[in-house]
Amino acid sequence: MKSQNAPALQELAQDFREALRHSVYLVRRLDADGELSTAQLSTLKMLLDDGVRVGEIAKNLGVRVPSATEQIIKLERAGLARREADPDDSRAVRVVLTPEGRDAIESANRRRNAVMAGILESLTDDDRRALAAALPVIEKINSTIQN
Amino acid sequence: MKSQNAPALQELAQDFREALRHSVYLVRRLDADGELSTAQLSTLKMLLDDGVRVGEIAKNLGVRVPSATEQIIKLERAGLARREADPDDSRAVRVVLTPEGRDAIESANRRRNAVMAGILESLTDDDRRALAAALPVIEKINSTIQN
DNA sequence: CGCTTGATATTAGGTTACCTAACTATTAGG
DNA sequence: CCTAATAGTTAGGTAACCTAATATCAAGCG
The missing domain is CATH 1.20.5 (Single alpha-helices involved in coiled-coils or other helix-helix interfaces)
Structure with a gap:
């Protein structure tokens, strides 16, 4: 075997x-629809569990801390995220979503999901079943990035 | 239904x-192993069917023509590809792999496949089966990029 | 207590890979 | 033949990553 x-x-x-x-x-x-770039959407989504530290965002995305900082600053300037002092560790920063950030995720997802759904619609049922069955596996593989 | x-x-x-x-x-x-970047490997692979035009490379990759040109120039400088005049249409350019380019694909693939194989090894047989079954579907979806 | 070591984040500067707009050269059609 | 379309390159700009250096703070230890 x-x-x-x-x-x-x-x-x-x-x-x-x-x-x-x-x-x-x-x-x-x-993602080239002018809403949110891939990197910004990925960073924003990290914030759905509230109060994430910069280092964690970087680790989960598989990028270095300065790259995460850069994205966060852009999101902050766009009013989609906010940086707050960590009460437990004043070296650290807690990044949180603003309501506008939450809306932005929604909106970008809605539009792009519609495009993707249009593509998926042209597949056979078997194809979609095969794809659905593989998604958890792909995410399992993706999660190896964090180490 | x-x-x-x-x-x-x-x-x-x-x-x-x-x-x-x-x-x-x-x-x-x-792809961050210093061999070939994702973009360069993707561009090189397009050349496996010999004598591809710049516009075709761009279309197949889903990027604009100047972006393809840029990659091709880099590959040429690295000795991995060569640009030749198209005998049928002197506006056009045919891009071909050099032997070194062929080797570079081999070498980059070997190393990266080994890393990926290591990841896949930690999956169950069922996981790998599900993944294998979905690959043709994913490629079908990917191919919608060319339109 | 004070000092060193390590951790957290930012700043500075550089690279890669994309983009649009403008240009050159060639082909094709009226 | 001359205009319109096509193929590619050049120029200039942007986004997102990187490493190295810096500032702040935390934690452990003599």
């Missing part, structure tokens, strides 16, 4: 990487 | 977009 799995693993790795690499461009296109 | 599918479609679109957005960061990490 091992000797049968080993080559399949390599091939799966190759094909999956290829698919993800292509998806990078798809995401860019989907 | 339609009325049952409609909400599921929205939810699937949302979840899939979320997964892909996260994957953007995973791909960035995987």
